[in-house]
Amino acid sequence: MLQVIQDLRDEVDEFHAFLEGLAPEDWDRETAFLSWTPWDVVAHLHYFDLVCTIALQGEEAFAPEREALFKAIASGRTNKEMARERFADLDAASLLARWRETAHELARELGESDPKRRLPWFGPDMGVQMFTTARYMETWAHAQEVYDLVGASRTHTDRIRNVATLGVKTFGWTFVNRRLELPGPAPYVRLVAPSGEVWEWNEPSEEDCVQGDAVDFCHVVTQVRNVADTSLDVRGPVATRWMSIAQCFAGGPADPPAPGTRG
DSSP: OOHHHHHHHHHHHHHHHHHHTSOGGGGGSOOTTTTOOHHHHHHHHHHHHHHHHHHTTOHHHHHHHHHHHHHHHHTTOOHHHHHHHHTTTOOHHHHHHHHHHHHHHHHHHHHTSOTTOEEOOSSSOEEHHHHHHHHHHHHHHHHHHHHHHHTOOOOOOGGGHHHHHHHHHTHHHHHHTTTOOOOSSOOEEEEEOTTSOEEEESSOOSSSEEEEEHHHHHHHHTTSSOGGGSOOEEESHHHHHHHHHOOOSSSSOOOOOOTTSOO
16 A cells, blocks of 8 residues: 555544544634635535545546536636535534545545556546645645644644655646746755655755755645745755745645745
C-alpha cells in the first residue's frame, strides 16, 4: 500500500479528533478563509471526497460530474454554496461522522487501486499516488483554517512531506495556470521537517533558493500564509516570484492572503 494512503487516513483522524472538541458555537464562526465556518470546511472536504469516489468509477461515470461542476462555477456558484445546498439537512455532528466515514472509504478504494492507474479529474488525469496526495493536501490545508479560528496550536508530523513534494512539483503549474512564462528553472528547495530531517529538491544553489521550515513552505504553497508571515529564506528572482504566487492546488489562479491576515 502506498504510504500516502495511510497518511491520508491519519490526517483525517487527527482533524476529526480536533473537530470533536470544538465548542458548539465555534461551528458557526467564520474563519479567515472566504468567511467559511468549520461546518463549511468539513462540508467542502466531504463534498469532494464524494466526487473522488465517482472519479474512481472511471471517465464515463465522472464526465457528467465534471460538466455539472463546470456549469455551476460558470454560473457564479461557489464551492461553499454547493456544499451548503447538498448537506443542508446535516448538523455538525452528523456531517462530521459522514465525512470521516466517506474519507476512510475513499482511502480504502484508493489503496486497492492499481498504483499505475490514471484517474479523471477537473484538470489533467492523475495517477493514484498524486490523486491521494492532493486529497491529503486539501485535508491538511483546510484544517489550518479551523486551528487558526480557535487559536489552537497544531502539532505537525513528517506526513507533511506529501504537501511539500506537491508544492515543489507544481512550480511550473503556478505560472502556467496564470498564463505566465516560467521565469527560469525551478529553484533549489531545502526544508527542515518537523522531525529535524532535511528534505531537498532540485539543483543546489545559494543564488536562487527557498530554505527554512517545512511547515512554513507548506503553508505558503497551499496559500494558508503569505510568505512574508513566515521565516522562509527566499533568495533570487525566480524563487521570490514563485513564493509570491505559489499555488499547489487545482482551479483558477488564486492569490495568497495579504501579509498579516492569516495566522
